[in-house]
Amino acid sequence: MNFASDNVSPQCPEILDALNAEASGNAPAYGSDATSAQLDTAFSKLFDTDVAVVPVATGTAANCISLSALVSPFGGIVCHPEAHINEDESTGVAFFTGGAKLMPLDGPAAKLEAKSLDAFLASRVDRGVHSVAPECVAITQATELGTVYTAREVQTIGEICKKRDLRLFMDGARFANALAHLGCHPGDITWKAGVDAISFGATKNGAMAVDAIVLFDTSLRSKVEQARKRSGHLYSKHRYLASQLLAYIRGDVWLNNARHANGAAKTLCDMLVSHGATLAHNADANELFVKLAPELAQQLRDAGALFYPWPSLGEDIYRFVTAWNTEIAQIGLLNDRIAHK
Structure with missing residues (x-):
């Protein structure tokens, strides 16, 4: 992930x-x-x-x-x-x-x-x-x-x-x-x-x-x-x-790939927000910058998600990037893993 x-x-x-x-x-x-x-x-x-x-x-x-x-x-x-x-x-x-x-x-x-x-x-x-x-x-x-x-x-x-x-x-x-x-x-x-x-x-x-x-x-x-x-x-x-x-x-091909990446970002964003994350600003494309509670950030890591901290935007802000091949099902699996913690 x-x-x-x-x-x-x-x-x-x-x-x-x-x-x-x-x-x-x-x-x-x-x-x-x-x-x-x-x-x-x-x-x-x-x-x-x-x-x-x-x-x-x-x-x-x-x-x-x-x-x-x-x-x-x-x-x-x-x-x-x-x-x-x-x-x-x-x-x-x-x-x-x-x-x-x-x-x-x-x-x-x-x-x-x-x-x-x-x-x-x-x-x-x-x-x-x-x-x-x-x-x-x-x-x-x-x-x-x-x-x-x-x-x-x-x-x-x-x-x-x-x-x-x-x-x-x-x-x-x-x-x-x-x-x-x-x-x-x-x-x-x-x-x-x-x-x-x-x-x-x-x-x-x-x-x-x-x-x-x-x-x-x-x-x-x-x-x-x-x-x-x-x-x-x-x-x-x-x-x-x-x-x-x-x-x-x-x-x-270029637009279809980008549409998928953007859609995956939207799905990921909705999932993270449902667990208490907040957006640092509007997410228009395939990059998300979100504020995560330390407990949620650790749960995501434990569930297999890789993402970067972004301290220039503030404490506990992280960047998530989706791509043309990001599997929507994996986002659902990630949601299930942290939901059952």
């Missing part, structure tokens, strides 16, 4: 089938193969606009390489303090960008608020070479605390970025979960709202190892591809990344 992370989940059958189908015969390397050639068209259809797709094997690479194309080495990136690029990418952003500075701005449940963002940007004093000028805003969808930006919230942030001539980047490691929650078109919360680039996550949601850099400003392709090569993230057998992505979006 592993609720520690969705990274622990295996490949989904559709991804495994695609990799098996690709594993025969030779093909040109470094993205010159027929499978890789389908990416731009497939994702352009998905987002209903022309995009450039640059696959990499990790979310860190997708985030940091994207940002390296959006900011200068002496620029600033406004993000939430809880953002993955701030909390979990080590010094990756500075390394890939050549020195760009993260500029954390707080907001409720790991979300930047448009009014606070605008005020923060307006308060910046230009001290020339002595200060760092913001060049990009980075938001996470879904956020690291499991909340989701509405289409209007992203659009308002996009309008602020446009007004101030800033780039807008979206960390979409759990983009599928956000979209499954919102039920809108993927374009509504990306390019239509002013997003220049997104790291389109797949690894957490059924892929083996691939996230895609999706560029809505296609003029950035060359810059991103050069950064990918320079940083050692260009796969020679590129087709195995491409085949995962194509299988992931074909037939709405």
Whole structure:
């Protein structure tokens, strides 16, 4: 009963089938193969606009390489303090960008608020070479605390970025979960709202190892591809990344997986609340942050559940994450085990 992370989940059958189908015969390397050639068209259809797709094997690479194309080495990136690029990418952003500075701005449940963002940007004093000028805003969808930006919230942030001539980047490691929650078109919360680039996550949601850099400003392709090569993230057998992505979006596999994960989170949430747990904040996607009495936390552990404490949100707060393969029956079994204690 592993609720520690969705990274622990295996490949989904559709991804495994695609990799098996690709594993025969030779093909040109470094993205010159027929499978890789389908990416731009497939994702352009998905987002209903022309995009450039640059696959990499990790979310860190997708985030940091994207940002390296959006900011200068002496620029600033406004993000939430809880953002993955701030909390979990080590010094990756500075390394890939050549020195760009993260500029954390707080907001409720790991979300930047448009009014606070605008005020923060307006308060910046230009001290020339002595200060760092913001060049990009980075938001996470879904956020690291499991909340989701509405289409209007992203659009308002996009309008602020446009007004101030800033780039807008979206960390979409759990983009599928956000979209499954919102039920809108993927374009509504990306390019239509002013997003220049997104790291389109797949690894957490059924892929083996691939996230895609999706560029809505296609003029950035060359810059991103050069950064990918320079940083050692260009796969020679590129087709195995491409085949995962194509299988992931074909037939709405990505959304179906995310819907299941979100539904499992809702079932788990209801079960935990029925035993006295309280939510730290709204749970929109597949991550729950709940306050547990010490006795309940121990009962869950004794029953076989794995989950993490999250002290940054307060004492006795824990994170539970569900995945595309979380078995609803296991949640019922967990409920039965602690109910009979």
